[in-house]
Amino acid sequence: MTMKDETMNWFHKLLLGIGMACTGIMSTASAGTYPDKPIKLLVPFPAGGGTDIVARKLAQKLTADLKQTVYVENRGGASGNIGAAAVAHAPADGYTLMMTAAPFAIAPALFKGLSFHPVKDFTAITEIATVPLLIVTRTDSPLNTVADLLAAARKKGADITYATFGVGSPPHLVGEKIQQLAQIKMRQIPYKGGQAALSEILSGQISIGILDVVSMAPLVKSGRLKALAITGPIRAPELPNIPTLSEQGVHFDAVGWYGLFAPAGLPPGVTHTLNAAVNKVLATPDMRKLIVTSGSIPISPPTSASQWQATFNNDVQVWGQIAHDSGATVN
Numbered sequence: 001m002t003m004k005d006e007t008m009n010w011f012h013k014l015l016l017g018i019g020m021a022c023t024g025i026m027s028t029a030s031a032g033t034y035p036d037k038p039i040k041l042l043v044p045f046p047a048g049g050g051t052d053i054v055a056r057k058l059a060q061k062l063t064a065d066l067k068q069t070v071y072v073e074n075r076g077g078a079s080g081n082i083g084a085a086a087v088a089h090a091p092a093d094g095y096t097l098m099m100t101a102a103p104f105a106i107a108p109a110l111f112k113g114l115s116f117h118p119v120k121d122f123t124a125i126t127e128i129a130t131v132p133l134l135i136v137t138r139t140d141s142p143l144n145t146v147a148d149l150l151a152a153a154r155k156k157g158a159d160i161t162y163a164t165f166g167v168g169s170p171p172h173l174v175g176e177k178i179q180q181l182a183q184i185k186m187r188q189i190p191y192k193g194g195q196a197a198l199s200e201i202l203s204g205q206i207s208i209g210i211l212d213v214v215s216m217a218p219l220v221k222s223g224r225l226k227a228l229a230i231t232g233p234i235r236a237p238e239l240p241n242i243p244t245l246s247e248q249g250v251h252f253d254a255v256g257w258y259g260l261f262a263p264a265g266l267p268p269g270v271t272h273t274l275n276a277a278v279n280k281v282l283a284t285p286d287m288r289k290l291i292v293t294s295g296s297i298p299i300s301p302p303t304s305a306s307q308w309q310a311t312f313n314n315d316v317q318v319w320g321q322i323a324h325d326s327g328a329t330v331n
Helices: 003-033 050-066 078-088 103-110 146-153 170-182 194-202 213-221 268-282 285-293 305-326
Strands: 039-043 070-074 096-101 122-131 133-138 161-164 187-190 208-212 225-230 256-263
Touching (some): 039 050, 039 078, 050 070, 050 268, 050 285, 078 103, 103 305, 133 194, 161 194, 170 187, 170 208, 194 208, 208 213, 213 225, 256 268, 268 305
Parallel strands (some): 161 187
Antiparallel strands (some): 133 208
């Protein structure tokens, strides 16, 4: 190698080293200044639902804590899949987030040809709350407990119907699991939401509803509906007199949730910043009150990003297996 070649080689190495150093400095500065512009919190469901209500309160408080505007954008459709796809394909820079619910974990088991996968294409940031389902009926129904429901379903010629949000929804899959565990038969009647099913539950045309606690809890507390059970491993603080399914002999503890996600590949420093900020907000009295009064259950102690990722990965498997066992599919 000539002197000229050695000089050029040394010069190229010097430039490479300077470039790498600059990249490191820029990366550190970027992580250190996050966030430096508004953050979009996408809710993949229509405005006014339980996920949306909690997301808007969360965005308001994060705006104050992060010193940057956090705004909610609703992009509903296809059981949340349209909004989820938009987030999956957004830049992994922390400026597009998604707050969603348990149907997100079920999607790959139900929908063919999804343009995203909940585990591979997202970074889990933290769990917001657990959201049980209520098994409800009209106040003058002869059904008062889960035992009554199972006995009625076992009678010859029985036609026990249950209202849900639709094929493959968590209420549908809970109903399928109850049938499997208790060896009974019930007939699902799908609706577009709890309010759409309400009139037929109240009139007695539908035996029971397996519906979200957020929309049903106020009706139970006001005496318009009677609750037979709540899903999940523990009773809800706002509904302490309603026993769980497991307490009544149907041992199934899977429960819905609200969770925060970002596109896959989110820098660890940004993930940590968001996890810490959201968990700080969730610990405030007014945020906890909003969650509890809706019938949901606050997360305590708060989850780290890695803990929520592990829990979510397991949920995808659990709900996916239930969906597979039920034979539920959505075209």
